[in-house]
Amino acid sequence: MKPPAFEYLAPVSLEAAVAALSNEDAKVLAGGQSLVPMMNFRLLAPSLLVDISRIPDLAYITEDGDGLRIGAMTRHHAVEMSDVVRQRFPVLHAAMAHVAHLAIRNRGTIGGSLCHGDPAAEWPGLVLLLNAQLKTTKRTIPAGDFYHGALATDLADDEILIEIQFPGLAPGTGWGFEEMARRSGDFALAAVAATICLSDDRATEVRIVVIGAHATPLRLTAAEGLLTDHVSIGAAADAAMQEISPDSDLHASADYRRHLVGVLTKRALAAAWKRAA
């Protein structure tokens, strides 16, 4: 279908954008790869779209100590092609292959994906996995506090996400990212991402995040604890299956999703262990 009528503004400063967002039913338009389909479906009818793509200096990938700062308007494809991302956060590079299709990655932005907050999207899980900080026009929010539910974030109506800050990973951190979707580029039925630090062949720090199995991305802390307590990857995968309560929908039943999370956790942890040094 065609989208409903709306007013359009393309301010060239964050201040002007924030001011425009005080209008009732105003929405931020970044890459539009989630917003425009929802408008075409008439699921959303904002009265005003505030296009932030004309604001300078919101798209960048900058080294910051061992970490990275990435501007919210950075397109998925720029992350996919970035050498510094590949060197410092290979898990981000690997995950980009699962973000929709090239034409969507060319246009869609990290900030847009994070603020849309689809439970099956990759970025919300990745910022939680990597303990990122989300800098807005008002404050800095830890990734773990950003989501209230499916498609619901902590952002105020007139608050704009401007930067994602990724702290450096400890040297030798291993990683794994495993996703299952019905079709290449489609939303994940479930995905599991993991990082592991080893010392004397024992896991000292483990982070495991699942997407697609809950309203928000979820850290699997019980499974993480089993690995740092030196129990097996298999036991951690079993624990992962017990930690989630997925829904059934037309794509997969809850039982299938739970099974999938067990398998993906096992694979992600095995890959992370193997890559850890």
Next chain:
Amino acid sequence: MIKLTVNGTMYERAVEPRMLLADFLRHELGLTGTHVGCEQGVCGACTVILNGDSVRSCLCFAVQVDGGRIETVESLGTVDNLDPLQAAFQEHHALQCGFCTPGMLMTGVDLLRKYPLATDQEIREGLSGNLCRCTGYENVVKAIRSAVEAGYGD
């Protein structure tokens, strides 16, 4: 008023904010080579190249691309003088009804410019956002493979 360059020609038009880029190309400029299938970013038929990157023209408002440079399927070749990728599609019988073809071609151009496409798996993944209901994709992959081998976009 928006001003944009389409296939090398500059256009200036007044448009409603809600006009999708796909409809702008078809209805305002008469460039009906860009096809509109699903209007939700899934089928890929409306794919065009914006400032060097393939995009879904159904997920983009014309006002957003003010000042931009667009290439549509009409930029590729003519009936008498096909672009090498179009010739490869013809050679390999990579189309039947042709509805998806403009999107397949513009996606193919962007894939050929950006990725080595060393394996058929890469080509398949690259095309996974373009739906075809006739060919079973096999011949589209063959056409793009032959374009890779002929050094298209090098």
